[in-house]
Amino acid sequence: MHNTKLDQLRKEWLPEADIRSMQDKMDGGELTAEELVTMYLAEISETDRNINSVLEVNPDAMQIARMLDFERRLNGPRSALHGIPVLLKDNMDTGDKMHTSAGSLALKDHYAAEDAFLVQKLREAGAVLLGKANMTEWANFMSDKMTNGWSSRGGQVKSPYGPIDVGGSSSGSAAAVAANLAAASAGTETTGSIIEPASQNSLVGIKPTVGAISRTGVIPLSVTQDTPGAFGRTVEDALILFRGMTGVDPEDPVTALGAVWDGTDWDAVLDTKALSGARIGVARKIFEREADTGLNDRFDQALEAIRACGAEVVDGIDLGVMEDDLGYDVLLHEFKAALNAYLGRTAPDNPIRTLKDIIEFNNCHPEETLKFGQNMLEESERTSGTLTERSYLEALERNRHLAAETALESAFRKYEINALVFPKDHGCSFGAAAGYPGIAVPSGEGEGGEPFGITFYGRAFSEPLLIGYAFAYEQHVHGRVKPEL
Structure with a gap:
C-alpha cells in the first residue's frame, strides 16, 4: 500500500481485529470507515487469489464508507455495525451494482431489483456491503458429487488452513472472514451450511431459528428449513451481525415470532458465567460411528472445558433417531x-x-x-x-416430528437439559429439520492442524441462551486459530 499508516495498521492491527476495536478507533478519530474498506480491499487483492472466497467487490463500497464517516461526525454511529465492512453470500439480493447468482453461470448477469430484507436491515444499521462471497453452487443442491465450495461462476473456494474441506455451502462467507478479508459475513443454512464451514474455518457461526431472520430476497432451497445467519471471528462479532439482520418482515410472516425477544438485553447475554449451572446433553450415538479417535478425544477435551465453566454434562443421551432417518x-x-x-x-x-x-x-x-x-x-x-x-407431505410431517419431537424436545424434557452439544457439524440435521437454532464456536485444532469446533443446539428462539453458552466457552478456551497465509 502507498499509505504507510494504513499499511502498518493492516499488517499489525487488522488481522483478527474485532468489531468493538474497529468502532473504538473510528469513534476516537484514529480510523475511518473509508480507510477500513481500503485495507480490506488490499487484503482481498493480495490474499484472496489463494482462497477464491470473494466473487465480486461492491464498486460503491468506498463511497458508502465515506458517506457513513460524514454521518458519524454529524450524528454519531447508527449502531455497532456503522462503517463495518461485511460480505454477503451470493444468494442474497442486493439492489445495487452487484450480481446475485447463487454461484451459477446461469445467473451470472442477474441484477436483483431490490435488496433482500436482511440487506435492507444491514444498510439501515450502517454496515458497508463490501462484496459477494463465493459459495457452493445452488446451496450444494446441484449434484451429490460436488465438492464443498465449488461453483461454475467462481470456481473452488479453498481453505485458508491448507488442503482440507472448506465446508459448504456458505464456504466463501466463512473462508473470507477466517482469512481476515472482512469483519464479518452473512451466510445461509438449509442443513449444516453455516455450522460446517464455521467449524472448518475456526469461526463462530450462528444458525438461527427459522423465522429469526427474513428469507425474502434470498435465493431459496427450502421453504421450511432455509435461514440466513452470521459468521464472525468472535461470538460478539457474530452476535452484532445477527442482530443487525433481524426484524419483522411482512413478506415472511414467520418473522413475527421474533417478538419473543422484545426487551432482551443482548449485551447481558455475553456473560462469562452463562454455563454455570447449565445442563448440557451429549448424544454420542449420533456421531460415534463416524468419528475417529482424534475427534472423540478432542470432543472429550471440549466437554472438560464445558465442565470447567460450571456446567453439568449429561452424557449418554439417546435421541431415538439417527440423522440418516430424515432423508432429503x-x-x-x-x-x-x-x-x-x-x-x-x-x-x-x-x-x-x-x-x-x-x-x-x-x-x-x-x-x-x-x-x-x-x-x-x-x-x-x-x-x-x-x-x-x-x-412430500408425509416426509415433511415425518421429518419435523422426528427431529423436533422425537429427538430434540423429548431429550430436553426427559434429561432436563438446557442444550445439546456436538463435535463440529454432527447433529445439524436435527436442528435443520426442526427449524431450531445452533451456534458453532472454535475449540482449537484437531489432527493435522484442521480447525475443530463444537456446536450448541437448543429449542426454538433460544438464541440468547446458546449465545451465552458459546461466549462463556469462548472466553474460557480461546479456541480461535488464525490461519497462516
Missing part, C-alpha cells in the same frame, strides 16, 4: 417450488425463469457448468413443483 425428500420437492417462485419474480429480461431453464442452460454449457453433473437439479425437476405429492 422434503428438499427435493421444496427446491423446485421455491426456486421457480423466486425466478418468476425476477426482471422480465432475465431468460432464466425456472429450474428447467437452469438445467437446459447447463446442458448447453457442459464444460463450464457440469464438472460434477446436476443429478440433484434433475431429480428435483421431476417433482410437480406444487408441493401436493403424498411423498
Whole structure:
C-alpha cells in the first residue's frame, strides 16, 4: 500500500481485529470507515487469489464508507455495525451494482431489483456491503458429487488452513472472514451450511431459528428449513451481525415470532458465567460411528472445558433417531417450488425463469457448468413443483416430528437439559429439520492442524441462551486459530 499508516495498521492491527476495536478507533478519530474498506480491499487483492472466497467487490463500497464517516461526525454511529465492512453470500439480493447468482453461470448477469430484507436491515444499521462471497453452487443442491465450495461462476473456494474441506455451502462467507478479508459475513443454512464451514474455518457461526431472520430476497432451497445467519471471528462479532439482520418482515410472516425477544438485553447475554449451572446433553450415538479417535478425544477435551465453566454434562443421551432417518425428500420437492417462485419474480429480461431453464442452460454449457453433473437439479425437476405429492407431505410431517419431537424436545424434557452439544457439524440435521437454532464456536485444532469446533443446539428462539453458552466457552478456551497465509 502507498499509505504507510494504513499499511502498518493492516499488517499489525487488522488481522483478527474485532468489531468493538474497529468502532473504538473510528469513534476516537484514529480510523475511518473509508480507510477500513481500503485495507480490506488490499487484503482481498493480495490474499484472496489463494482462497477464491470473494466473487465480486461492491464498486460503491468506498463511497458508502465515506458517506457513513460524514454521518458519524454529524450524528454519531447508527449502531455497532456503522462503517463495518461485511460480505454477503451470493444468494442474497442486493439492489445495487452487484450480481446475485447463487454461484451459477446461469445467473451470472442477474441484477436483483431490490435488496433482500436482511440487506435492507444491514444498510439501515450502517454496515458497508463490501462484496459477494463465493459459495457452493445452488446451496450444494446441484449434484451429490460436488465438492464443498465449488461453483461454475467462481470456481473452488479453498481453505485458508491448507488442503482440507472448506465446508459448504456458505464456504466463501466463512473462508473470507477466517482469512481476515472482512469483519464479518452473512451466510445461509438449509442443513449444516453455516455450522460446517464455521467449524472448518475456526469461526463462530450462528444458525438461527427459522423465522429469526427474513428469507425474502434470498435465493431459496427450502421453504421450511432455509435461514440466513452470521459468521464472525468472535461470538460478539457474530452476535452484532445477527442482530443487525433481524426484524419483522411482512413478506415472511414467520418473522413475527421474533417478538419473543422484545426487551432482551443482548449485551447481558455475553456473560462469562452463562454455563454455570447449565445442563448440557451429549448424544454420542449420533456421531460415534463416524468419528475417529482424534475427534472423540478432542470432543472429550471440549466437554472438560464445558465442565470447567460450571456446567453439568449429561452424557449418554439417546435421541431415538439417527440423522440418516430424515432423508432429503422434503428438499427435493421444496427446491423446485421455491426456486421457480423466486425466478418468476425476477426482471422480465432475465431468460432464466425456472429450474428447467437452469438445467437446459447447463446442458448447453457442459464444460463450464457440469464438472460434477446436476443429478440433484434433475431429480428435483421431476417433482410437480406444487408441493401436493403424498411423498412430500408425509416426509415433511415425518421429518419435523422426528427431529423436533422425537429427538430434540423429548431429550430436553426427559434429561432436563438446557442444550445439546456436538463435535463440529454432527447433529445439524436435527436442528435443520426442526427449524431450531445452533451456534458453532472454535475449540482449537484437531489432527493435522484442521480447525475443530463444537456446536450448541437448543429449542426454538433460544438464541440468547446458546449465545451465552458459546461466549462463556469462548472466553474460557480461546479456541480461535488464525490461519497462516
